[in-house]
Amino acid sequence: MAETVCAECGGSGWRIIERDEASGAERCPCALAARIGELEDGTGLPPLYGQSSFDNFVLPQDNPTANAALAQVLLLVKGYARQFPATDKPGLLLIGEPGTGKTHLAAAALRAIVAKGFEGIFFDYQNLLERIRSSYDAASGTSDREAYRKALDAEVLMLDDLGAHRVTEWVEDTVTALITYRCNQRKPLIATTNLPDPDAGFSVIQRSEHSPGRVDYRTTLADRIGMRARSRLFEMCRVIRMPQVDDYRIRRMR
Ligand SMILES: Nc1ncnc2c1ncn2[C@@H]1O[C@H](COP(=O)(O)OP(=O)(O)OP(=O)(O)O)[C@@H](O)[C@H]1O
Numbered sequence: 001m002a003e004t005v006c007a008e009c010g011g012s013g014w015r016i017i018e019r020d021e022a023s024g025a026e027r028c029p030c031a032l033a034a035r036i037g038e039l040e041d042g043t044g045l046p047p048l049y050g051q052s053s054f055d056n057f058v059l060p061q062d063n064p065t066a067n068a069a070l071a072q073v074l075l076l077v078k079g080y081a082r083q084f085p086a087t088d089k090p091g092l093l094l095i096g097e098p099g100t101g102k103t104h105l106a107a108a109a110l111r112a113i114v115a116k117g118f119e120g121i122f123f124d125y126q127n128l129l130e131r132i133r134s135s136y137d138a139a140s141g142t143s144d145r146e147a148y149r150k151a152l153d154a155e156v157l158m159l160d161d162l163g164a165h166r167v168t169e170w171v172e173d174t175v176t177a178l179i180t181y182r183c184n185q186r187k188p189l190i191a192t193t194n195l196p197d198p199d200a201g202f203s204v205i206q207r208s209e210h211s212p213g214r215v216d217y218r219t220t221l222a223d224r225i226g227m228r229a230r231s232r233l234f235e236m237c238r239v240i241r242m243p244q245v246d247d248y249r250i251r252r253m254r
């Protein structure tokens with residue numbers, strides 16, 4: 001197939017501009033388009049979320065309260081992507097129940113940011129931890145080590161389902177190291193979790209399922225990732241609590 005050569009720059013990626021009697025070179029828009037195409041291919045987003053956008057995020061029509069609450073969240077996430085990179089808090093943390101659209105919205109934000117020319121990488125938290133762990137095996141390939149490097153260094157890191165892993169000291173240390181590094185470098189992180197946090201307005205006690213009249217303590221974000229990582233996360237992220245809406249995975253089937 002014959003490639004069409006850009007008429008503006010003849011394929012060099014640079015074009016000459018004349019301004020105030022001086023001439024200089026600037027990047028041709030075609031080079032930026034090619035760069036964005038590469039960035040979009042490189043996000044590592046799983047196919048289920050590869051097309052997630054703000055436009056195909058559907059608000060519930062049967063429940064005005066849920067509709068308004070979810071519309072508000074959509075607006076906040078859109079605002080985050082539009083203002084990116086914001087100077088106050090560079091990251092985004094979405095907290096809420098399963099199926100409320102956290103990963104969808106986070107992926108939509110990541111894609112919107114990548115479309116502006118930033119490098120964004122998706123990692124599933126559990127999968128990333130496994131890859132980091134296996135990178136310590138002598139037999140492991142370089143791809144696992146590279147995964148950790150990417151998670152540290154990518155301009156924007158999306159970490160999906162934060163804390164979805166049993167607690168070990170090793171996990172806590174690894175997550176703290178990753179978040180501390182990114183926080184110190186002021187590198188944005190977009191994270192989702194369904195673990196409650198009292199500072200995000202969640203109750204961490206619930207009525208006991210086993211003994212009536214008693215309460216159970218719910219596992220919190222801090223329980224899973226440690227106090228230090230959790231503290232830095234709140235420092236660097238706009239924290240958004242998902243409203244109580246029906247699980248979309250079930251809503252979709254109705
Ligand atoms: N409001 C919505 N409009 C359109 N699609 C949605 C909406 N909410 C969720 N979805 C879709 O439903 C599926 C589940 O949503 P998603 O994965 O974002 O939920 P989640 O909050 O991340 O859940 P979990 O906590 O289990 O990870 C996805 O395919 C997502 O694209």
Ligand SMILES: [Mg+2]
Nearest residue numbers: 102103161192
């Ligand atoms: Mg999710």
Ligand SMILES: [Zn+2]
Nearest residue numbers: 006009028030
């Ligand atoms: Zn060109």
